[in-house]
Amino acid sequence: MTIQGYAIDFIPSGRLENLSDEQIVEFIFERVEKEHVLILENPLTPSLRLELTAQGLVRFSKTFIGIKMQFINIRTEVGGLFRGKTKDSTLLVIAPGNAQIDHSEHGDVSVKFPVAQSIEA
Amino acid sequence: MIIATNHLLMLTSISRFFSKTKQASVCLIGEVNTGKSTLANRISNDFTGQDMSAVSEIAHETRDIIKLEHVNFNTDGKKLDLTLVDTPGIATSIDYKEFVGQGIPEDQAMQRAKEATAGIIKAIKFLEEVDVAVVMMDATKTPFDQVSLTLMGTLEMNKKKTIIVANKTDLPEAKPDLIKSTFPQHTVIPISALKGEGINDLYASIAEVA
Numbered sequence: 001m002t003i004q005g006y007a008i009d010f011i012p013s014g015r016l017e018n019l020s021d022e023q024i025v026e027f028i029f030e031r032v033e034k035e036h037v038l039i040l041e042n043p044l045t046p047s048l049r050l051e052l053t054a055q056g057l058v059r060f061s062k063t064f065i066g067i068k069m070q071f072i073n074i075r076t077e078v079g080g081l082f083r084g085k086t087k088d089s090t091l092l093v094i095a096p097g098n099a100q101i102d103h104s105e106h107g108d109v110s111v112k113f114p115v116a117q118s119i120e121a
Numbered sequence: 122m123i124i125a126t127n128h129l130l131m132l133t134s135i136s137r138f139f140s141k142t143k144q145a146s147v148c149l150i151g152e153v154n155t156g157k158s159t160l161a162n163r164i165s166n167d168f169t170g171q172d173m174s175a176v177s178e179i180a181h182e183t184r185d186i187i188k189l190e191h192v193n194f195n196t197d198g199k200k201l202d203l204t205l206v207d208t209p210g211i212a213t214s215i216d217y218k219e220f221v222g223q224g225i226p227e228d229q230a231m232q233r234a235k236e237a238t239a240g241i242i243k244a245i246k247f248l249e250e251v252d253v254a255v256v257m258m259d260a261t262k263t264p265f266d267q268v269s270l271t272l273m274g275t276l277e278m279n280k281k282k283t284i285i286v287a288n289k290t291d292l293p294e295a296k297p298d299l300i301k302s303t304f305p306q307h308t309v310i311p312i313s314a315l316k317g318e319g320i321n322d323l324y325a326s327i328a329e330v331a
Binding site for chain 2: 045049057058
């Protein structure tokens with residue numbers, strides 16, 4: 001059975017740990033160009049995000065118009081000895097450029113795609 | 122001939138050394154439609170009496186880096202030989218269909234999008250060369266967009282002198298204080314590039330950091 005359409009990939013930080021910047025860029029575009037939405041546990045460095053922006057535009061065509069990125073801030077309670085304390089972390093969502101990413105004031109993030117393209121997919 | 126050229130270069134260097142006019146490049150950078158070209162024209166008009174960039178309601182009107190060299194910047198007794206740089210608005214994606222929706226024929230919309238992508242890539246690479254980055258933000262919007270956060274992070278990592286401009290303060294929905302609280306470690310100057318409000322504060326800030 002072939003499953004077509006958008007996919008969501010959660011990428012744990014360890015997956016990118018031993019990759020060079022160039023390899024990370026390739027890893028991400030290999031998936032985003034296939035209409036995958038990536039949720040990265042590691043939000044990447046600002047310069048790598050800027051490089052992703054540039055590389056997304058280098059790949060610009062009628063069918064690929066770049067990428068969209070959005071942070072998700074997460075606050076988790078720490079257990080054990082430090083019970084009661086909280087730890088802030090950030091996830092990075094990367095989606096194809098035709099997606100619309102909304103970030104509400106409450107912190108939730110939603111990724112939407114144009115209807116016509118969803119049907120085609 | 123070579124000796125004459127060397128003498129000329131040496132004389133130029135000596136004259137620059139003794140001149141009190143410091144040279145600096147000031148680059149206006151930021152998201153699309155934050156008012157970079159409006160501000161570039163305001164600065165250019167104040168110091169040279171002429172416009173620098175075309176301005177439009179349609180996004181990506183500036184699709185290439187525009188430089189205005191030897192602007193005699195003179196404020197609060199500080200003189201600068203300024204190179205003013207206006208850059209295309211940074212975006213992570215460009216939907217050419219939006220241009221079509223604004224009445225541009227499809228082939229021209231695609232061409233505009235291609236030129237815009239090339240311009241953004243150039244602007245990103247150009248960041249490495251600037252002395253002072255003036256990051257433009259639209260004070261009527263929240264500053265949590267990926268472009269502003271990524272630009273600020275990159276400039277911080279590269280230790281670039283940076284001034285944040287919270288533009289469009291003439292609009293009632295403007296919240297420059299939200300930008301100030303988001304980037305407390307940076308100088309944030311609220312202005313209206315359109316009306317000229319706050320422009321002298323920006324000039325004082327450029328004079329201070331350049």
